[in-house]
Amino acid sequence: MSPLADWRRAARRKLPGLAVVLLLLACHFAFDGPLSRLRERTYDFYQFLAPREAxxxxxxxxxxxxxxxxxxxxxxxxxxxxxxxxxxxxxxxxxxxxxxxxxxxxxxxxxxxxxxxxxxxxxxxxxxxxxxxxxxxxxxxxAEPKAGWSIVGQVPETLPGxxxxxxxxxxxxxxxxxxxxxxxxxxxxxxxxxxxxxxxxxxxxxxxxxxxxxxxxxxxxxGENGYVARMNATGFDALRMAGTIVPLEPQGSIRLxxxxxxxxxxxxxxxxxxxxxxxxxxxxxxxxxxxxxxxxxxxxxxxxxxxxxxxxxxxxxxxxxARYLVEPTQARTLERLWLVLSGIVFIGLSGVLAERVALGALALALLAATPFAFGALEYSLEGALYDPLQPALATILVAGFEGYVLYRRSEQRRSTLARQFSQYLSPSVVQRLANSDTEAILSGEKREITILLSDIRGFTTMSEQLGAQEIGKVVNHFLGLATDEILKRDGTIDKFMGDAVLAFWNAPLDQPDHRERALEAGLALIERV
Structure with a gap:
């Protein structure tokens, strides 16, 4: 198979995971309002763990x-x-x-x-x-306000009064x-x-x-006489008093x-x-x-x-x-960017990580923990609020979906192998084959094997002297003995040809002692016959 074909096949396998990433991204956009309560709970947890320094x-x-x-x-x-x-x-x-x-x-x-x-x-x-x-x-x-005040900018019509x-x-x-x-x-x-x-x-x-x-x-x-409020397109932007600037939320508030x-x-x-x-x-x-x-x-x-x-x-x-909690304007963009990037990274490495479970768990932990580390650092240093929970949960969901897909593919592969090789290999070899990298094996390779070809001596003369039922019993008995001895030594039965059986060792799995196994099977068959 050409490298281009391999690449296309690998890309097709990544499509379901990428679809999940896009679905999660769409949900982040579509349900930003309902998800805000979860986001606020995360921000509350920041304060619970690290209140403002007195x-x-x-x-x-x-x-x-x-x-x-x-x-x-x-x-x-x-x-x-x-x-x-x-x-x-x-x-x-x-x-x-x-x-x-x-x-x-x-x-x-x-x-x-x-x-x-x-x-x-x-x-x-x-x-x-x-x-x-x-x-x-x-x-x-x-009553009238005691303080003098002025507004810089236009008060949006949507701002309630x-x-x-x-x-x-x-x-x-x-x-x-x-x-x-x-x-x-x-x-x-x-x-x-x-x-x-x-x-x-x-x-x-x-x-x-x-x-x-x-x-x-x-x-x-x-000892001040008044305030200056600055407006932007969404509402209040900042307050100036006593030579200091207080950043405001659109409704004219600060976050406690x-x-x-x-x-x-x-x-x-x-x-x-x-x-x-x-x-x-x-x-x-x-x-x-x-x-x-x-x-x-x-x-x-x-x-x-x-x-x-x-x-x-x-x-x-x-x-x-002058300590304020502020949710930066780029917070949502960074959350969504991390959601996409972490999902793509995990999907891209899923094939490798599936073979190394410990490494996969470590990679997932790092990808999920990074938003929390970044959010905690920004909170402690700048009072900036970023929601780490939703990107981390999205990463875990993508990882769970990829794990499920890999599991289903593995089970399908095991089932296919069991159907294809159960008649020709011993159960232990079928199990080993299912647990191995069969894709590389089944794609074809050149290797040394040992072949056993055995049949019944004088079968032609025997068949002329015996009836059909007796010949059938003899052949079935011989092939049964041969199959038993071959499979005992993890050989692969290639075919039955009349009264003959063809088997080989060292394929599809490596068997360093393939010669000895073939000889033992042949000698054991002679003794039993």
Whole structure:
């Protein structure tokens, strides 16, 4: 067979595997959306194994906890008590005080208007920020962003904006130095992976750019007056504040990158009782409800439930450390490229690897592990997110398919050989032949063999004297003895010719002692006859 014919035959054998590679590639394109949940789980696992290294974070949480409610009464507190809390936190040296609370209604306690005035005065005396909530419901207590803002580029029409706003009482919003949005945006599986920093609100006067509560606290802490948002064709691209650039996802968010440390907490009861805390000096203090039943818990990539205020703290820590998780634009292209290349490499080497199982397993392990090593390296060094799981699974699927194809071909070959040679070779030789490289053997080669040709002496005279049935019995008995002795010594029976038998040794398998085997068979046949 010519080399070209051999190449064509080998290429045809690779076609099913290549078809599987193309099918997997098509699935990667077609089901990119549904596969995103699996991809996100992989990214979560990165953080679980290697959380972000903890850096200096000025955030301290002042918790209105169970102890505080026990000491000062159930929630909601009167506004005068909240004013005392704000003053107490400021006296402890906090640089910025954020109330993660929305207070749209007047004080219903006996203090009434006096309490509201005291709180407004406390908010105005110190550098404070209040929370607002955006939605599409009717606006409750209108407010305007405190920070100046500008947008570079055109806002895409596909980028959603909210119409409604719920803020605190106008006196509170006016007194506070900052207003920021508190609104969680978990993924469809309920896990909070993305923290919005900028929000769009559609008003009759046009689009408003609202900062998140965490971003507003950081602006006040840095002493900045506003933000600059840059847009691209899909949405937000980046945010500039305090001379730093924050890369944004199209929806105006950053991907949450958690640490394995907890944000410091101080009970509000300690502050109200006059016990200051040195941890509040030059801190960003966030006043939050943490009593049982009054706080919101959200699942995150590394924890099944975290208080929402901790998300604000982590976002501030990320921005101060300038550490961001980013999925590069070329991530999908690299995943698909590796899927195709690894599949082609394994298919190309499958014939060789099938004969060396250990080497094949090692090759598969290396091809499947390489995306994980690359992904882990990029994550640890650059915070870049690449999904290694899908390319690795595709490689394993291709390997499994190729293994199945090779197994089926091997079984077909064994079955064919058994049918072709069972009448001429001993079972042990047939088994050895099935386990050998029969393609090379059956394609033809030149080698030395030993031939045994045996017949019945005087068969012509005997046949003239005996009847047909007696002659048949003699011939069958002789050929049976000959077959038995030949196969005992792993000979190959070529043919039966009347009363004669032709056999040979050293083909199709190597038999170094082929001469001895033929002689032994001949002598044994003589003795038995």
């Amino acid at each position: 850096t200096s974070n000025p955030v301290v949480i002042v918790s209105i906890d169970d102890a505080s409610l026990k000491a000062y009464g159930r929630w909601p507190w009167n506004r005068g008590l909240l004013a005392d809390l704000v003053d107490g936190v400021a006296e402890s040296g906090a640089a910025v005080i954020g109330l993660a609370l929305v207070l749209p209604e007047a004080d219903i306690s006996p203090d009434g208007i006096a309490g509201d005035k005291r709180l407004a005065s406390a908010l105005a005396k110190h550098r404070t920020a209040l929370a607002v909530s955006l939605g599409n419901e009717a606006t409750v207590s209108e 909210f119409t409604g706003l719920t803020g605190s009482l106008p006196d509170f919003s006016t007194a506070a130095a900052g207003l920021g949005v508190i609104r969680a945006s978990p993924d469809p599986d309920g896990v909070l992976r993305h923290v919005p920093l900028l929000w769009l609100r559609d008003t009759a006067q046009g689009v408003q750019l609202w900062p998140s509560f965490a971003l507003e606290l950081l602006r006040l802490y840095a 990158w958690e640490t394995d440390t907890n944000t410091p907490r101080i009970s509000a009861s300690n502050i109200l009782s006059g016990r200051g805390d040195p941890r509040l000096r030059n801190a960003i203090a966030i006043v939050d409800l943490s009593a049982v039943g009054l706080t919101q818990y959200l699942p995150t990539p590394t924890r099944p439930a975290r208080p929402g205020v901790d998300i604000h703290a982590d976002a501030i820590g990320q921005m101060l450390a």
